Amino acid sequence: MNITLKLASGVILGTLLTACVEDTATVASTPSPADQACLAAVAETTGNTEVQLMSSEFSEAGTLVKVGVGPDAAPWQCIAYADGTTDGITSLTDEGSL
Known part of the structure; x- marks a missing residue:
């Protein structure tokens, strides 16, 4: 007992x-302001508002943000800068296999 x-x-x-x-x-x-900026930029670029934060790596040069897009969370990346701008919005999917 x-x-x-x-x-x-x-x-x-x-x-x-x-x-x-x-x-x-x-x-x-x-999400941080940098994460939010990239989430919005990737959503606009892909035309898909279903985005989720996968990872974020801060550096003085800019924050590298990885974003999942759509129901399968297709991987994209983006760089966010301190002034709120973004750049380098790129799909990380192996398009050669499509």
């Missing part, structure tokens, strides 16, 4: 801790 009580307590504590972690991850996933 003592083991059952410990097991039940562990499950309850684990559930509560998992809920805390999920809430924190949601807040941390807010």
Whole structure:
């Protein structure tokens, strides 16, 4: 009976801790202004508003942003600069295989 009580307590504590972690991850996933600029630029270039942030790498020269487009999250990339402009919008799909 003592083991059952410990097991039940562990499950309850684990559930509560998992809920805390999920809430924190949601807040941390807010795109930066550079990410938002690239998401908008890729959506405009592709004509598809279904875009999602895949990754973002900041540097002094510009932020390299990888974006998933459409239901299959086709990979695209974009460079965002501190002044809010974007450049280098490129599909990362191997078009030779199409």
